[in-house]
Amino acid sequence: MGQxxxxxxxxxxxxxxxxxxxxxxxxxxxxxxxxxEFDLLGITIVxxxxxxAGGATRDILVTRVPLALQxxxxxSLGLLGVxxxxxxxxxxxxxxxxPITLLADAIGLAAFTTTGAxxxxxxxxxxxxxxTIATINAVGGGAVADIxxxxxxxxxxxxxxASCAVLGGCAYFLATVVGVSGGTAAGLCAVVTVLTxxxxxxxxxxxxxxxxxxxxxx
Amino acid sequence: MGQxxxxxxxxxxxxxxxxxxxxxxxxxxxxxxxxxEFDLLGITIVxxxxxxAGGATRDILVTRVPLALQxxxxxSLGLLGVxxxxxxxxxxxxxxxxPITLLADAIGLAAFTTTGAxxxxxxxxxxxxxxTIATINAVGGGAVADIxxxxxxxxxxxxxxASCAVLGGCAYFLATVVGVSGGTAAGLCAVVTVLTxxxxxxxxxxxxxxxxxxxxxx
Amino acid sequence: MGQxxxxxxxxxxxxxxxxxxxxxxxxxxxxxxxxxEFDLLGITIVxxxxxxAGGATRDILVTRVPLALQxxxxxSLGLLGVxxxxxxxxxxxxxxxxPITLLADAIGLAAFTTTGAxxxxxxxxxxxxxxTIATINAVGGGAVADIxxxxxxxxxxxxxxASCAVLGGCAYFLATVVGVSGGTAAGLCAVVTVLTxxxxxxxxxxxxxxxxxxxxxx
Numbered sequence: 001m002g003q004x005x006x007x008x009x010x011x012x013x014x015x016x017x018x019x020x021x022x023x024x025x026x027x028x029x030x031x032x033x034x035x036x037e038f039d040l041l042g043i044t045i046v047x048x049x050x051x052x053a054g055g056a057t058r059d060i061l062v063t064r065v066p067l068a069l070q071x072x073x074x075x076s077l078g079l080l081g082v083x084x085x086x087x088x089x090x091x092x093x094x095x096x097x098x099p100i101t102l103l104a105d106a107i108g109l110a111a112f113t114t115t116g117a118x119x120x121x122x123x124x125x126x127x128x129x130x131x132t133i134a135t136i137n138a139v140g141g142g143a144v145a146d147i148x149x150x151x152x153x154x155x156x157x158x159x160x161x162a163s164c165a166v167l168g169g170c171a172y173f174l175a176t177v178v179g180v181s182g183g184t185a186a187g188l189c190a191v192v193t194v195l196t197x198x199x200x201x202x203x204x205x206x207x208x209x210x211x212x213x214x215x216x217x218x
Numbered sequence: 219m220g221q222x223x224x225x226x227x228x229x230x231x232x233x234x235x236x237x238x239x240x241x242x243x244x245x246x247x248x249x250x251x252x253x254x255e256f257d258l259l260g261i262t263i264v265x266x267x268x269x270x271a272g273g274a275t276r277d278i279l280v281t282r283v284p285l286a287l288q289x290x291x292x293x294s295l296g297l298l299g300v301x302x303x304x305x306x307x308x309x310x311x312x313x314x315x316x317p318i319t320l321l322a323d324a325i326g327l328a329a330f331t332t333t334g335a336x337x338x339x340x341x342x343x344x345x346x347x348x349x350t351i352a353t354i355n356a357v358g359g360g361a362v363a364d365i366x367x368x369x370x371x372x373x374x375x376x377x378x379x380a381s382c383a384v385l386g387g388c389a390y391f392l393a394t395v396v397g398v399s400g401g402t403a404a405g406l407c408a409v410v411t412v413l414t415x416x417x418x419x420x421x422x423x424x425x426x427x428x429x430x431x432x433x434x435x436x
Numbered sequence: 437m438g439q440x441x442x443x444x445x446x447x448x449x450x451x452x453x454x455x456x457x458x459x460x461x462x463x464x465x466x467x468x469x470x471x472x473e474f475d476l477l478g479i480t481i482v483x484x485x486x487x488x489a490g491g492a493t494r495d496i497l498v499t500r501v502p503l504a505l506q507x508x509x510x511x512s513l514g515l516l517g518v519x520x521x522x523x524x525x526x527x528x529x530x531x532x533x534x535p536i537t538l539l540a541d542a543i544g545l546a547a548f549t550t551t552g553a554x555x556x557x558x559x560x561x562x563x564x565x566x567x568t569i570a571t572i573n574a575v576g577g578g579a580v581a582d583i584x585x586x587x588x589x590x591x592x593x594x595x596x597x598a599s600c601a602v603l604g605g606c607a608y609f610l611a612t613v614v615g616v617s618g619g620t621a622a623g624l625c626a627v628v629t630v631l632t633x634x635x636x637x638x639x640x641x642x643x644x645x646x647x648x649x650x651x652x653x654x
Binding site: 257259263274278281282283284286287288289290292293365366368 | 496497498499556559561562563564565568569579583586587598599642
């Protein structure tokens with residue numbers, strides 16, 4: 001734990017992004033469960049599922065024991081995010097759609113895209129593997145949270161959500177190809193992801209449906 | 219197989235709890251599928267999914283090939299539980315809500331909480347890891363069964379279900395910390411889990427919702 | 437990539453079946469998403485999920501990094517299948533129920549049953565393990581696609597779908613037991629699976645429900 005804290009203080013890109021992502025996604029996941037009037041256990045489960053499901057899937061894909069089960073600080077950060085969501089739900093109405101939550105979601109998306117890209121690159125997978133693991137790390141938690149809430153995962157409908165993670169993952173891979181430092185690649189990945197996400201929310205970017213393209217008879 | 223049977227006879231805590239859990243959860247899962255009028259294949263899939271999904275997730279989390287795929291006796295026990303459910307469905311009306319099924323569910327919950335705690339402790343994860351893997355082992359099967367049945371996992375709504383596994387997992391960890399034998403810790407974990415679960419069902423224990431606490435405007 | 441292509445040309449059973457399965461299931465998965473009017477990203481995600489989820493689960497079960505994340509050709513084949521589905525949706529009405537799609541689904545089912553049986557046998561699991569991994573490899577993608585589409589997985593309702601994979605997996609195991617070559621066992625597995633599936637679709641084979649057997653009061 002101490003070591004992890006030191007890493008954060010000294011700016012290890014993975015530790016910084018992982019800390020930000022855990023707090024942000026636990027907050028967002030819990031807010032969704034509060035909206036659905038789940039009990040405190042359900043709120044905690046959905047919050048922790050959103051915070052850890054993406055990273056656990058990433059770790060399983062590179063065949064290592066999920067970090068969350070090895071480091072106490074990880075769970076503490078997740079529970080802190082759950083507490084923040086409950087606090088927000090007291091001071092805000094419909095916290096799950098409040099700008100603070102939307103911002104937290106965009107920040108979490110960017111942070112986890114970056115952690116995924118870092119771990120995948122260390123695991124030595126293909127370019128497709130880096131972008132895929134970065135995207136799964138970023139959107140996996142939200143998808144699991146939605147499945148727990150018995151909804152069709154919103155990532156399939158919100159066009160510029162997973163797309164932002166894909167763009168961020170590509171940015172990270174390209175940055176490493178041109179040989180910049182890991183910290184620079186991580187920062188670039190996070191900035192590309194969060195800016196494209198915020199722009200998508202602000203300007204309502206969408207991708208066309210096949211029907212929308214007028215290619216298919218409705 | 220012979221070795222596993224011997225282990226059961228000689229009281230290896232993992233083998234005993236694993237045998238009980240597989241029979242109990244295959245029975246409960248199949249009963250849910252029978253209620254939904256699934257066909258025999260669907261009944262078998264849901265029963266085996268409930269029996270094996272939790273343990274398989276536990277094994278994947280500690281990066282080992284799921285026991286169920288290596289030992290023939292595991293599948294035999296699962297299929298036996300499916301057969302028991304079909305037999306029960308013939309002699310009982312609404313077997314999925316019958317006291318026998320509720321008792322089997324509580325016993326399976328306790329047995330799998332214990333197997334999860336044993337495997338996690340052997341894998342040397344953190345205290346949070348032990349409780350988390352014990353809980354996932356215990357409730358994972360039921361959650362997967364519900365998702366296969368296209369329901370929102372009941373563990374999110376039935377307050378004192380996953381909570382009992384969390385309590386049992388904590389009991390196991392604390393018992394090992396104070397240095398009792400593995401068998402004693404396993405027994406304590408199982409007793410704590412099954413008693414809290416039966417008490418919760420009997421007395422209708424619930425956890426408050428944030429709304430219930432009057433903290434949020436409905 | 438070149439190596440994989442050579443393997444295909446020289447008839448490595450795994451490479452041949454894997455190529456066929458990826459194309460077929462990406463096509464089928466994308467067609468389902470087009471039917472649901474998902475956007476292009478959603479169509480791609482569901483198509484790739486159906487193509488890769490089964491194989492990725494198989495690889496995780498035998499604790500190895502999923503092939504799809506290591507070989508660029510795998511993703512290329514998945515994306516090609518997605519493109520085929522979009523093309524089909526332009527030239528056909530309701531492509532997801534068109535005979536071409538049903539045939540592609542049966543071929544994909546047979547191809548992935550075979551790749552699952554090959555990998556499981558190499559991993560040295562039990563007979564039950566070989567049949568289970570073959571079946572999970574075959575039906576896992578479709579189940580994940582349905583969950584993403586927020587449906588109860590059709591494999592639980594379409595009686596002779598998973599059943600065909602189980603029969604194919606048993607055929608592969610028995611063939612290896614009697615000592616035929618891997619290529620022959622693979623061919624036998626694929627033929628048994630695709631023929632039983634096509635016969636099931638053609639003749640509307642079903643398995644009885646417990647209710648159907650008249651064993652339970654409705």
